[in-house]
Amino acid sequence: MKSGISIDEVLAEVVAMVRPHFGKGRPADYIPQLAGVDPRQFGMAVCTVKGEEAYVGDADVPFSAQSITKLFALGLALNQIGDEVWTRVGKEPSGTPFNFLSQLEHEQGVPRNPFINAGALAITDILLDTVPSPDALVRDFLGMLSDSRLEIDEAVARSEVETAHKNRAIANLMRGFGTLTHDAEAVILAYCRQCAITISCRQLARAALPLAADGFSPIAEETIFPSRLTRRLNALLLTCGTYDSVGSFAYRVGLPAKSGVGGGILAVVPGQATIAVWSPELDRFGTSVVGAAALEHFSQLTNCSVL
Numbered sequence: 413m414k415s416g417i418s419i420d421e422v423l424a425e426v427v428a429m430v431r432p433h434f435g436k437g438r439p440a441d442y443i444p445q446l447a448g449v450d451p452r453q454f455g456m457a458v459c460t461v462k463g464e465e466a467y468v469g470d471a472d473v474p475f476s477a478q479s480i481t482k483l484f485a486l487g488l489a490l491n492q493i494g495d496e497v498w499t500r501v502g503k504e505p506s507g508t509p510f511n512f513l514s515q516l517e518h519e520q521g522v523p524r525n526p527f528i529n530a531g532a533l534a535i536t537d538i539l540l541d542t543v544p545s546p547d548a549l550v551r552d553f554l555g556m557l558s559d560s561r562l563e564i565d566e567a568v569a570r571s572e573v574e575t576a577h578k579n580r581a582i583a584n585l586m587r588g589f590g591t592l593t594h595d596a597e598a599v600i601l602a603y604c605r606q607c608a609i610t611i612s613c614r615q616l617a618r619a620a621l622p623l624a625a626d627g628f629s630p631i632a633e634e635t636i637f638p639s640r641l642t643r644r645l646n647a648l649l650l651t652c653g654t655y656d657s658v659g660s661f662a663y664r665v666g667l668p669a670k671s672g673v674g675g676g677i678l679a680v681v682p683g684q685a686t687i688a689v690w691s692p693e694l695d696r697f698g699t700s701v702v703g704a705a706a707l708e709h710f711s712q713l714t715n716c717s718v719l
C-alpha cells in the first residue's frame with residue numbers, strides 16, 4: 413500500500429469522504445431483526461501482515477456477519493475434504509442475486525459458487541458430515557482467528573429461521589436434486605445460525621489475516637490454509653464475493669471482498685493487509701453503500717487495488 417500518509421490519516425480521510433453516502437441505501441429488512449439496527453453507524457479496521465492495526469468509528473461494535481461467514485465455512489470445508497468440494501459446488505460468478513432460485517433448477521441443483529446462498533447451504537451440508545453444529549464450528553474458527561469469544565445472536569438467528577422462506581425453497585430444491593444430503597431443515601438451521609454470528613470490524617480484520625499472509629495467522633500463530641488455497645480463496649472472493657455486482661465492485665475497489673447483509677464488507681490486500689468495514693445501509697445487491705464507498709476511497713488513497 414503506497415501513500416505518503418499513515419493508515420490512521422487515510423482512515424480519517426475516508427471518514428470525511430463517505431459522509432455524503434449515508435442515506436442512500438436501506439438496512440436489510442427481509443430479516444426482521446436486522447431492520448431495527450441504527451443505520452447511521454460506520455466502522456472500519458485495517459490489519460497489516462506486519463502487525464499494525466488501525467481503526468476508526470464503530471470498529472469495535474459487533475454486527476451481524478451474515479454472508480461474510482460463508483468465506484470461513486468454505487475455508488473449513490476445503491481444509492476438510494479438499495478439492496472434493498468442487499464436485500458439490502461450482503466456482504463461477506452467478507450473475508444473479510444471492511438467493512435466486514431458477515438458475516439452480518436449470519443447473520440440476522448444483523450451485524454456481526460457494527457464496528450464493530445455495531452454495532453456502534452445500535458447504536453447510538458438507539460440514540454436517542463431520543460435526544453436529546457447523547454454526548458453532550464457524551463461530552469458534554472465527555473466534556480462534558481473531559483471539560476473541562464470539563457469539564451467535566439468538567434473536568437474529570430466530571428471526572432468520574422464521575423467515576427463511578426463500579432459503580427453504582433453495583434447500584428443498586437441492587434436496588430434490590440430491591445435491592443436499594442432510595435434512596433440509598437441519599441445513600437451514602445451521603446455516604441461519606452461522607449467518608447470525610456477531611463480530612466487530614477489528615475482530616473480522618484480524619480473523620481474515622491468513623488471506624493476506626499466505627495462509628498464516630499472526631494472531632493464532634499457525635498456518636490456517638496452504639498458500640495455494642489462500643490464493644484460490646482470494647480468486648473466489650474477487651470473482652464471486654459480491655454476487656451480481658462483482659464486476660462493478662472490482663471496477664470500483666479492485667480487491668477480493670465478501671459482503672454481508674448485516675452491512676459488513678471484508679476486503680483483502682494480498683500480501684499486505686485486511687480491511688473490514690461496516691455500515692448497515694445496503695444497495696440492491698446486499699452490499700453496504702457506505703462500506704463500498706469507504707473501500708473505494710481507501711483503495712484509491714493507498715493505491716492498493718490488485719488490478
Ligand code: DON
Pocket residue numbers: 477478479480510511529572579604607671672673674697698699
Ligand atoms: O441467507 C440470507 O439471505 C442471509 N442470511 C445472508 C445473505 C447475505 O448476507 C448476502 N450478502 N450480501
